[in-house]
Amino acid sequence: MNTSGEARDARHRQRKDEIIAAGRRCFRQHGFHGASMAQLAAEARLSVGQIYRYFTSKNAIIEEMVKRIIDARLVHMEETAAVSLPKMLAWRHALNEDDEALMMEVAAEATRNPIVAAMMIEADNRMFTHACLNVKRDHPQFSDEHIRACVEILAVLTEGTSWRRLTPQKASAERLYSLYQQFNDLLFKTEEK
Template structure:
């Protein structure tokens, strides 16, 4: 690849990054449904036509944003042991508060936009697959069915916690932690234990 071609590709990626950053700000302010391409263009300091050179429509911007958020989460999942779950839940840790808020916007948009609903399903599938791989890594004795059931419960706990972050916590983390430890122990108990 020539230096000119590499420079052009780098500029293209930089422009996409700028549009995604502007999109994140607009979507957080107005929501996906209400944010217009004109608003996004203004935020990115580009014309609407320039944005269409990089993304075919607003759904493509959302898709790239979701992909980036999920890629970050997948990397975190790969690096986190299942024994960390009780601590993460009890103290309501968020990997990135802004990403959490944007994914809530994606979930809302998915209720009215089948393209975004498909994106959510694909993102969920990627996350579920990686979480299953982690459980198998940490608990190779578990059956596939048991692994899937545990990951489903972990997803409900994690996603529920993400939604609960919007409300003041009603119980102390110190009291929740042992309860989550008990749930974790129950989840990862082998069928013959």
Template sequence: MSRANPAREARHRQRQDEIIAAGRRCFRQSGFHAASMAQLAAEAQLSVGQIYRYFVSKDAIIEEMVKRIIDTRLQHIKETATADLPRLLAWRHALNEEDEALMREVAAEATRNPVVARMMAEADNRMFTQACQNVKRDHPEMSDEAIRACVEVMAVLTEGTAWRRLTPQKASADRLYTLYQQINTLLFRTED
């Protein structure tokens, strides 16, 4: 059994990173659907054939990009308490604005492409599972059913807020914070 060459693996990973970075720029500019492999190759300063050495398809590039965005979000979720949600929602905090925009592109592409729709479903499952683990950590007294319901409501609030970032906020963040705190209190109260 031969050992992998660490220098070669590092070069391979670096080239993948460069392709992902070029893909992010192309997808932000043209959308996933309209961005061509030729456009991506030009942006990465590679030939299309060279890109196919690292990714078997445009969908594979999208999948790796989504995986990286979700990995970052999962790390953030692990480090965030459920009590922090009202503040994040009220002031419309985004972990990464570019990632938010790219995930909107992914959502649009998922309506046309079943492979990307599967990626979205897998990403959602990963995020939902981690959020449930966080709620269980912060509220061990809650039943699994109650946790799933609370996480579903939190997901709707969070994802809705991500879409609302596209428009000017129409209520004061301070007032929204109070409302979100009330929702949080309702969601995470001890079950009767």
């Protein structure tokens, strides 16, 4: 049986989802820095005051958006543990093109907004910690220091690939795959003391 409180909570979640969806569209069009709350309200078909009932600021909307993107990435990491990272890198696959673009917007905003910079650090910490746990699970013989080094290298490769998607690829995906596979094999061979 659905109580009035549960129905109210469901409406609240739905309205927040609608605001986030409108924010994603607005931020993609105008950027985080350039988008005003009035533009976001118009996109959401709400008044600015109504948005403030759900989010205290534009930064709060960005924070929720980043949290959702990272949540989706963490789920994807668990569901696709067997997927080949070299293949993803070589063919420049993106989990979600829109999320990739929004995270680039977040990175740009982080250069001028310390609140958003803190969000980036938190998001990175969540992803990094999760990735370290996955590597530890798959390679329990590796030291924590070695695992952190491997994850840092993988982060540079995946994040760099996100940026490289903005330009034409300069080498064949097949050749890159071979090199990424060799690099991956080297990275995860038995740790030398």
